[in-house]
Amino acid sequence: MSQQIKCIRCGAPIQWTTSQAKCEFCGQPIVRTRQSLRDVRNVLDQINNGFRQVPLPSKKKLLAQGKILFEKQNILSDKQLKVVGKFVGKVFRRKRNIFLFMAIPISVWGYFKINYPQTAKPYYPDFPYKMPSPEETGDFVLYGREDTKEGIASLRFWCPRWRKNQSLSKCIEENSQKKRWVDIGSKKKYNDWFVVKLASSIRDGQTPSTLNHNDAAVQCKKGLIAYYQNGGLDKFYEMQSQFPSQFGYEEKEQYERRKPLSVQRKMGKLWWSSGDVDSDLESGKYLAWHRNNLSNYEERLREVSDKNYCPFREGFKHKCKNPKHRLESINTIKSLLKSSKESLALRKLWRKEHAVNYEVLLRKVCKS
Structure with missing residues (x-):
């Protein structure tokens, strides 16, 4: 089915014919991959906009919960708690910093899950009824x-x-x-x-x-x-x-x-x-x-x-x-x-x- 998209070079509407698109106005052949990259960028922008709508914990709530945790552990003085609170306040001033704080451990977990998996779905490959024997060549x-x-x-x-x-x-x-x-x-x-x-x-x-x-x-x-x-x-x-x-x-x-x-x-x-x-x-x-x-x-x-x-x-x-x-x-x-x-x-x-x-x-x- 035909798909109408604007020419990236001149902005005129173009028609996909094969793996390449040819603009009827400027005659410039346009690779479809280039438009696909633009589509990917649009999807990423939509994901980014969607993330901005996610209700993340507020800075005050994070500070309050953190203060309670440190007080229970009894490892920091009141003065040290204030210093830590000021630092955390600066770091979490933006929602993006909160996202990074949450994303780092998730990324580390994902890295080890992909590269060093400890569990997986049980699997055993199929083999030929009888594997042939190769001949030695000395190479x-x-x-x-x-x-x-x-x-x-x-x-x-x-x-x-x-x-x-x-x-x-x-x-x-x-x-x-x-x-x-x-x-x-x-x-x-x-x-x-x-x-x-x-x-x-x-x-x-x-x-x-x-x-x-x-x-x-x-x-x-x-x-x-x-x-x-x-x-x-x-x-x-x-x-x-x-x-x-x-x-x-x-x-x-x-x-x-x-x-x-x-x-x-x-x-x-x-x-x-x-x-x-x-x-x-x-x-x-x-x-x-x-x-x-x-x-x-x-x-x-x-x-x-x-x-x-x-x-x-x-x-x-x-x-x-x-x-x-x-x-x-x-x-x-x-x-x-x-x-x-x-x-x-x-x-x-x-x-x-x-x-x-x-x-x-x-x-x-x-x-x-």
């Missing part, structure tokens, strides 16, 4: 390394707890050598996915090796990276013969490449993970398993700390009269709670470290 491109500042921060936390018999400097040196590579030449497109070979090297100058490495399947539009097992059914049956209790139907699906080992999803600046113990995507909660584990131990500690708590069944309740049993339960849960907190802290550091690699891998695969 390796570096996408990650362990000696980044995020990697060193993880090691500074990990080494003193899990390498107590080793000096911190030695532990960091030995565990920050690996480099991660992607074989760009192996890139194979399958539906919406790009599948590539991954490799690593330890020493400078060493040729990257794909041995014992999983393949990565990348979906660029949705920011997804899924890791797939290599080896096929022959490798599965070999492992099953050695560890029969650990290799069942689910592991068989993974070796058949009908199910990924793990899935990473870009969520703002974070990368959510599902696979092994992680279940962020399915539960809709960042670091879900570790946070739930921590909450369970906190709840358990509250339970055993109750003076009426008794873990023994009927017929053995008399043992609870000995405070030693209750104290042992409390100390056990406290130890488990401490380990759970350390595990969560370490996972956060690892997630930051891995996020750097995921970002680069996503970019290398999608832009090559």
Whole structure:
């Protein structure tokens, strides 16, 4: 349907014909985008005018409520309260300043909500029935390394707890050598996915090796990276013969490449993970398993700390009269709670470290 708008150049009425408008009076072709920008400005002006009509708290009301709050806290003298009142009065002289005062915390909350989301709607992507296997070409491109500042921060936390018999400097040196590579030449497109070979090297100058490495399947539009097992059914049956209790139907699906080992999803600046113990995507909660584990131990500690708590069944309740049993339960849960907190802290550091690699891998695969 035709739409009559004034020419931005001469002001005469013009008629949109295609993506551009041609003025019948001055003959100047006018890009429709320019008029769209004017329409956006008009909408913003309407929003601004609407905001001016919003009844915000008056300056006197804010000052009164603030004075009551500080008086209850008993942290400022009457003289200091007067000084604060004069300053607030100057700041809130205009309604726009009140808006800014309210908007700053809302903006901060929105920034972290978008870039560092802790909860979201549960989601798990659809995968092909069987992800194909790419062929190694040797066209390796570096996408990650362990000696980044995020990697060193993880090691500074990990080494003193899990390498107590080793000096911190030695532990960091030995565990920050690996480099991660992607074989760009192996890139194979399958539906919406790009599948590539991954490799690593330890020493400078060493040729990257794909041995014992999983393949990565990348979906660029949705920011997804899924890791797939290599080896096929022959490798599965070999492992099953050695560890029969650990290799069942689910592991068989993974070796058949009908199910990924793990899935990473870009969520703002974070990368959510599902696979092994992680279940962020399915539960809709960042670091879900570790946070739930921590909450369970906190709840358990509250339970055993109750003076009426008794873990023994009927017929053995008399043992609870000995405070030693209750104290042992409390100390056990406290130890488990401490380990759970350390595990969560370490996972956060690892997630930051891995996020750097995921970002680069996503970019290398999608832009090559």
